[in-house]
Structures are given as structure tokens and as C-alpha cells.
Amino acid sequence: MAYNRNSNSEPEFIYVLGNKTVKTGQTVTLSCEANTSEVTAKWEKAGYRLQCVEGKHRVHKKGTRFSLEIMNAKQEDEANYTITLQNHSGSVSCSAMVTVELTDWRPLETQQEPMIMALKNFKICSGEVRELRFLLHGPIGAGKSSIINTLKSIFEGHQFINCLTGSDSTGTSFTTKYEKFTIGTLPFAFYDVMGLESNEGKQSRGVRIDDIINAFKGHIPDNYKFREDMPMIEEHRDYITSPTINNKIHCLVSVIPADRLSMMSEDVINKMRNIRAEASKLGIPQLVFMTRVDKVCELTSENLGKIYQSKKIREKITMCSNKLGVTENCIFPVKNYHNEIRSNEQLNCLALQALTQIVYSANDYIKRWSSRQKQFE
Ligand SMILES: Nc1nc2c(ncn2[C@@H]2O[C@H](COP(=O)(O)OP(=O)(O)OP(=O)(O)O)[C@@H](O)[C@H]2O)c(=O)[nH]1
Numbered sequence: 001m002a003y004n005r006n007s008n009s010e011p012e013f014i015y016v017l018g019n020k021t022v023k024t025g026q027t028v029t030l031s032c033e034a035n036t037s038e039v040t041a042k043w044e045k046a047g048y049r050l051q052c053v054e055g056k057h058r059v060h061k062k063g064t065r066f067s068l069e070i071m072n073a074k075q076e077d078e079a080n081y082t083i084t085l086q087n088h089s090g091s092v093s094c095s096a097m098v099t100v101e102l103t104d105w106r107p108l109e110t111q112q113e114p115m116i117m118a119l120k121n122f123k124i125c126s127g128e129v130r131e132l133r134f135l136l137h138g139p140i141g142a143g144k145s146s147i148i149n150t151l152k153s154i155f156e157g158h159q160f161i162n163c164l165t166g167s168d169s170t171g172t173s174f175t176t177k178y179e180k181f182t183i184g185t186l187p188f189a190f191y192d193v194m195g196l197e198s199n200e201g202k203q204s205r206g207v208r209i210d211d212i213i214n215a216f217k218g219h220i221p222d223n224y225k226f227r228e229d230m231p232m233i234e235e236h237r238d239y240i241t242s243p244t245i246n247n248k249i250h251c252l253v254s255v256i257p258a259d260r261l262s263m264m265s266e267d268v269i270n271k272m273r274n275i276r277a278e279a280s281k282l283g284i285p286q287l288v289f290m291t292r293v294d295k296v297c298e299l300t301s302e303n304l305g306k307i308y309q310s311k312k313i314r315e316k317i318t319m320c321s322n323k324l325g326v327t328e329n330c331i332f333p334v335k336n337y338h339n340e341i342r343s344n345e346q347l348n349c350l351a352l353q354a355l356t357q358i359v360y361s362a363n364d365y366i367k368r369w370s371s372r373q374k375q376f377e
């Protein structure tokens with residue numbers, strides 16, 4: 001809202017226009033009241049005289065009240081609207097913002113219990129496979145460890161804030177081991193690999209691509225400490241020479257921080273693309289978790305239930321899809337627990353939707369593996 005006066009005897013407002021939010025397709029009315037009806041009113045949209053369109057705009061003046069009705073709200077109606085009242089002595093104007101909410105561009109689950117039950121009752125399609133194994137990869141500080149914390153909070157019933165995560169400000173990666181994390185008694189294993197870093201500078205930093213490929217293929221044992229200067233080699237005493245399906249990775253989860261997407265270096269993006277290409281060669285399904293969504297969108301930060309109405313989140317998903325070369329429907333926005341002290345059902349629902357997707361994708365991979373095994377029997 002802005003309110004400004006030009007001379008001493010000009011008209012005055014009794015109340016001014018207020019900012020409005022409207023859902024797509026609905027009608028919104030902006031109204032104000034002046035101290036006199038002896039004025040002419042001029043409406044502007046984004047600084048230009050409003051071109052009234054039949055069936056879209058309706059301008060009213062009733063005594064001292066002035067209003068503008070905008071019908072069947074569309075994206076292009078989102079703007080700052082200004083009314084200027086003028087009489088022989090001068091003029092006065094005020095403005096307000098009309099925000100048009102998108103209708104949900106993806107269905108949002110609002111109840112966690114059915115998803116929790118489905119995951120608790122989930123059975124892997126092959127008896128030979130003990131657990132579905134997921135590898136989380138992404139830039140340092142992307143929120144890989146936080147995702148595990150968030151899922152643990154949901155299934156283990158208490159908050160795991162900061163028990164695995166690094167600090168927001170550190171420049172180097174915090175996680176260095178090929179450590180397995182489980183969630184309650186679910187048959188899922190998560191491997192949170194040390195963040196990918198840029199090759200700029202003297203030596204390669206962060207987890208090596210050849211080690212990630214070794215992990216995909218099942219050559220890396222639990223608790224192996226990654227070395228930045230050297231990959232795992234066959235001669236290493238802990239190298240798993242004949243891996244079974246239970247040593248391999250069944251789904252790759254790329255973790256991308258929404259707020260740092262545009263600042264990610266070409267080098268890290270190329271590394272991620274290369275890793276994805278290697279996973280594709282091995283037939284490993286791949287999905288993306290887009291974290292830190294609260295950092296890029298106020299609407300989402302205030303009400304996570306509106307995430308699928310957010311234009312900013314949608315833009316970030318499109319950007320992420322272009323940068324990584326993944327289709328948009330494989331990208332799941334999530335918010336992790338980081339400073340919350342209470343459980344939040346909406347936050348849990350987003351994480352559960354994302355978890356459900358990776359579980360089904362990994363299970364499909366096992367199904368394909370299992371049918372290939374049968375062919376050779
Ligand atoms: N606001 C917000 N902060 C988050 C979110 N997810 C993670 N963070 C914060 O981001 C920082 C980095 O998160 P981590 O989970 O340690 O990231 P990481 O990918 O495991 O990092 P490395 O192990 O160092 O590669 C921590 O301070 C988290 O609290 C989120 O969804 N929203």
C-alpha cells in the first residue's frame with residue numbers, strides 16, 4: 001500500500017486500497033473511500049492507465065466509495081494497481097498489489113497416516129533382497145544428511161535435529177564415510193555420501209565419481225572412508241569383489257538445494273550429470289529431492305501446504321530440470337527439519353510423498369533384476 005498527497009486542499013482517503021490475494025479463476029475487488037465524491041477517479045495497472053476489458057474489469061463509483069473488480073483472475077492480472085482521485089485542487093493516489101495464486105500444479109497429500117502405514121506395510125518384491133538401498137548425492141550442504149534426519153523424525157517419533165548435519169557456513173563437506181542409515185524398522189538403507197565439490201583449485205575435492213560408480217556396483221563396504229586423492233581399487237583389502245544385489249545401489253537420489261541452484265558451479269553440475277549418466281547405464285532409477293524450499297519462497301515458508309501453488313517453486317523445478325536434464329515429474333520439493341521443535345504434518349507429507357516415490361522406483365529396479373535372474377535359471 002502506498003499513500004501520497006500532492007497539495008493542501010486535494011481530496012483525502014478515508015481508507016485506502018489493501019493488498020489482495022486471489023485464486024485463479026476467482027473475482028477480486030479493490031476498494032477505497034474518499035472524503036468527497038466530487039472527484040474523478042483514474043485506475044492504473046503497473047503504472048499504465050488501465051484498459052478496461054469487457055467481462056474482466058468493472059469500475060464502480062458509489063458516493064465516496066471507489067472500487068475495481070477484476071473477474072476470472074489469471075496470471076497476467078497479477079500487478080500493482082493504483083487509483084488516483086482528482087479535483088480542481090489537486091490529486092491523491094494509493095496502490096495495492098493483487099497476487100494471483102496458481103491452482104495446485106501437483107496434488108498435495110495432506111494426511112501423513114495413510115502414507116506412513118503404506119510404507120510400514122511395504123514388502124520388497126523379491127525375498128532375496130533384504131533392503132532397498134538408496135544413494136544420496138549432491139553438493140555440500142545440500143541437505144542430504146538432513147533428509148535422513150527428517151525421515152528418522154517421522155518414523156522414529158522424535159526430532160533428530162543437527163545430529164548428522166553440518167553447519168550452514170562450512171566450506172567443506174562434513175560427511176566423509178560410506179555410512180549406512182536406517183529408518184525405524186523399515187527395509188530401507190540410505191547412504192549419504194560426502195558432498196560434491198568443485199574441481200577448481202589444485203586438487204579434486206569431495207567424493208570421487210569413480211567411487212560413486214563403485215558404490216552403484218556394490219564394491220564399497222559399509223563405513224569405508226572415502227579418500228579424495230584415491231578411488232577404491234580392486235587391490236584394496238575391503239573391496240567387494242563379487243557383489244550381490246544386496247551390495248548394490250537400487251536408486252540414486254540427487255539432492256539439490258533450491259536456494260543455491262542458480263549459484264551451483266558448472267563443474268558440480270557436470271559431475272552430477274556424469275553420475276546420472278553412469279546410473280542410467282546400470283539401469284538405476286534416479287529422482288531428485290529439491291531441499292531448502294522455504295529459503296526461496298515466502299508463501300511456502302509461511303504455509304508449506306501452498307507449495308504446489310508457488311510460482312517460485314515451480315520455476316526452481318524447471319531450472320533444476322534444465323540444469324540436470326531430468327524431467328520435472330521426477331523432482332520432489334522437500335523441506336527438512338532444521339530449527340523446528342514440533343512435528344509438522346505438512347512437512348512430513350512432502351517428505352513421505354518423496355520417499356514413497358523412491359521406494360517404488362527402487363522396487364521396480366528389483367523387479368527388473370528379478371525377472372532377468374529368472375530368465376537365466
Ligand atoms: N531452511 C532449511 N535449511 C535446511 C534444509 N535442509 C537442510 N538445511 C540446512 O542446511 C545445512 C546443510 O544441511 P546438511 O544436511 O548438513 O547437508 P549435507 O548435504 O548433508 O552436507 P554435506 O554432508 O556437508 O555434504 C544445515 O544447516 C541444515 O540445517 C531445509 O529444507 N530448509
Ligand SMILES: [Mg+2]
Pocket residue numbers: 144145146164165166174175192
Ligand atoms: Mg551430510
